[in-house]
Amino acid sequence: MVESTKNHDAARDLCTETVRALWYYINMKKPGSANSSNELRGDYDGARADYTVPQDHAAYSAAEHERWRRLYERQVALAEKHAAKAFREGLARLDCADGIPDFEHASAILDEATGWRIVAVPGFIPDEVFFDHLANRRFPVTRWIREEHELDYLVEPDVFHDFFGHVPMLLDPTFADFMAAYGAAGERARAMDAVPMLARIYWYTVEFGLIEEHGGLKAYGAGIVSSAGETVFSTTDPDVLRLRFDPERIMRTAYAIDDFQSTYFVIDDLQQLITGLVDLDFGPIYTRYRDTEPFPADRLQDGDEPVTIRKLPEDATHD
Numbered sequence: 001m002v003e004s005t006k007n008h009d010a011a012r013d014l015c016t017e018t019v020r021a022l023w024y025y026i027n028m029k030k031p032g033s034a035n036s037s038n039e040l041r042g043d044y045d046g047a048r049a050d051y052t053v054p055q056d057h058a059a060y061s062a063a064e065h066e067r068w069r070r071l072y073e074r075q076v077a078l079a080e081k082h083a084a085k086a087f088r089e090g091l092a093r094l095d096c097a098d099g100i101p102d103f104e105h106a107s108a109i110l111d112e113a114t115g116w117r118i119v120a121v122p123g124f125i126p127d128e129v130f131f132d133h134l135a136n137r138r139f140p141v142t143r144w145i146r147e148e149h150e151l152d153y154l155v156e157p158d159v160f161h162d163f164f165g166h167v168p169m170l171l172d173p174t175f176a177d178f179m180a181a182y183g184a185a186g187e188r189a190r191a192m193d194a195v196p197m198l199a200r201i202y203w204y205t206v207e208f209g210l211i212e213e214h215g216g217l218k219a220y221g222a223g224i225v226s227s228a229g230e231t232v233f234s235t236t237d238p239d240v241l242r243l244r245f246d247p248e249r250i251m252r253t254a255y256a257i258d259d260f261q262s263t264y265f266v267i268d269d270l271q272q273l274i275t276g277l278v279d280l281d282f283g284p285i286y287t288r289y290r291d292t293e294p295f296p297a298d299r300l301q302d303g304d305e306p307v308t309i310r311k312l313p314e315d316a317t318h319d
């Protein structure tokens with residue numbers, strides 16, 4: 001890609017439903033409050049051709065670090081009870097409770113564990129750039145942090161969502177391999193005009209995935225673990241639809257970007273992301289369904305396997 005202002009303007013234009021949905025994050029979603037504007041918040045001036053920017057860690061104010069600490073304290077307490085083991089262990093290794101993390105420092109930890117690194121970005125980036133970063137084990141993290149009045153509600157991913165939500169899982173070798181494979185799958189999805197189907201995989205695993213551990217439901221999706229409300233809702237609500245992981249069903253299921261999810265997909269273990277997705281040939285599924293309307297998110301379909309909570313997370317054993 002050639003760096004130019006035009007390209008960065010194109011990022012704004014590319015903020016279509018697909019791109020926005022891939023990235024769109026709403027913390028403590030408020031019904032009816034979706035941002036209808038296509039204006040992006042980040043400062044794209046000076047971004048490189050791959051949309052990366054310097055993090056400029058020294059530029060964060062004391063108030064911004066303090067805001068991070070409060071967000072961290074709230075979410076880590078919820079994660080103890082409701083997050084997957086891999087997330088909790090990854091978060092502990094990152095040692096990032098005291099302020100907005102330095103990406104270089106975190107990248108060194110990540111690189112040693114799984115070969116991933118963090119790159120700073122101004123905000124949303126075009127999907128082909130996003131796919132390329134992932135395929136090359138670079139995770140784009142927004143450099144700015146939400147304002148004080150946005151602690152519970154945010155219309156674009158910030159550094160707290162991107163780092164706290166996503167980076168801990170990248171320390172898990174299985175999940176790290178899955179994420180790189182996901183990025184590599186982008187090229188084919190683009191060529192086959194099936195990016196929305198691939199985006200639904202990201203949405204229902206990387207952002208809003210649940211995992212069964214010791215008979216209880218735990219969250220590993222970044223959109224869940226960085227949201228106080230959805231962490232509790234997704235793992236404990238007795239009525240929301242939770243289905244056994246089914247790649248084809250996921251690729252055919254619409255999702256909400258302006259409220260808590262009304263369907264979650266539950267994996268048995270992280271290895272299922274490899275055996276169920278990385279080893280799956282998406283091509284025939286794209287061909288069969290890319291021109292069909294997706295299923296509404298809140299309805300059972302024939303063949304669905306609902307998952308019932310056998311044991312609430314507070315009763316589940318931590319290991």
Ligand SMILES: [Fe+2]
Pocket residue numbers: 023025157161162165166207222223
């Ligand atoms: Fe995210």
